[in-house]
Amino acid sequence: MSRAGVQKTLDVSIRQKGFLAASGEKLEVLNNVVFRLEPGEVGAIVGPSGCGKTTLLRIIAGLDADYDGDVMRPAGGKLGFVFQEPRLLPWRSVFDNVRLAAPAASAHEIDGLFALLGLSEHRGHYPGELSGGLARRVSLARAFAAAPDLLVLDEPFVSLDAALAAHLRSELAALVARKPVTTLLVTHDVDEAVALADRIFLLSPRPARIVGEVSIEAPRGARNDGVVKEARVKIARVLE
Amino acid sequence: MALRLVSLALFFALWHVGAQFAGARMLPEPLVVLRAIVEEARSGALFLHLGATLARVLTAFVLAMIVGCALGLLMGRSRAADRIADPWLVILLNLPALVIIVLAYIWAGLTETAAVAAVALNKLPNATVTLREGARALDRQLDEMAQVYCMPFPTRLRHVVAPQLGPYFAAAARSGLSLVWKIVLIVELLGRPNGVGFEIGTAFQLFDVTRILAYAFAFVAVMLAIEMFVVQPFERHVTRWRPKNA
Ligand SMILES: Nc1ncnc2c1ncn2[C@@H]1O[C@H](COP(=O)(O)OP(=O)(O)OP(=O)(O)O)[C@@H](O)[C@H]1O
């Protein structure tokens, strides 16, 4: 798929992915999920719970090699992954958690991220001393500090209160604007997808395939209620 | 701490009372034993024997921990290694300490090497089993996180894996130290010309209970000091990140 020269895009082409349940039954999870993200593009994957979104991200991140198809990641291959759970090292401080995942980032850069995400006063705390929302923010900071070529986020704002989720969403938009990075975001919140993404991929229930694609043309800074409403209408039309 | 002291005081009080009933020959009073310890210390014999025993304990302990932990980690991570080594482990685990010691002396002679090896071999399976549990309990999710962020191997070992194994290592060390010193005494009794075990053997032949208790308690004190000043601080250090109640 890649043209001459270095791979810049993210090319995903998964024909088939299944799990063997403990009972021995075969569970088909992904079926023909094919898409491409251009450099710096933000894609959102929206789909019902349990349809295979996390499975898809794990394949893209190279954590699961047992599938039928091909995934080409942007050259450089540096990855930032915000897991569905924070996955912090409980025995290392907030700062060390970020530094260990991003040894190339300077303390100054990390502190800048902390300031942006409201983590400055928690710099020296251990993860066990953080609330769930704070832990998620650390996981976000870690992903950004790694200066990734591909940023993958698995429902990063789920189960946060609406105000905090909105705040972090705008922080994420600001971070992506500051330093464009190819980003893939999983969510089941359409508003979140519209607020952040350039393109939205709609997944069917399991086995997941892409049932439609909606582009959001308005720049990320200027997505008012009108844009959101329009996108919702487009999405509803696709899902019909 | 206060409760501990009270409990310890009760122990010595009971001993004192027991001594009145049993008579000095069967069970000397605590103070008599203390005086014997001081006397042995003054002649220098105490330190000679304590030192010899302590050296054996530490050598065998370190040897058993290194080999046992490495083997345990390997068995916990690799299924093939587990299958291959497990029967050996079961045999070693169930072979009485005395059999290993006697065989070691027969095959390798009454040497220091045979003594230390026999003790290490007795301790090794415990360390292996404990660390195998630890390796099996390693967090897959954190492992994936380390993989995604391409952490180099030394970083992973030091910051992801080692902290998870810390408590298992501490558990193996604690039970190991007490086990090793008990076995070292038997080894010394059977085939060494010095050490606490040798002294107790001599005292046994002379039916000298005071001397037996003096050496036993002197060494218990040494082990207590190691536990308090080495093992416990290590344990506190590796669990310092755990949230505490205010
Ligand atoms: N290791 C596994 N073994 C067997 N089945 C699995 C495994 N991992 C996931 N599944 C199944 O695959 C399906 C998709 O799981 P996945 O975690 O990808 O869903 P999801 O879309 O991320 O859901 P959610 O929105 O709830 O996070 C589920 O039905 C799940 O039960």
Ligand SMILES: [Mg+2]
């Ligand atoms: Mg999921």
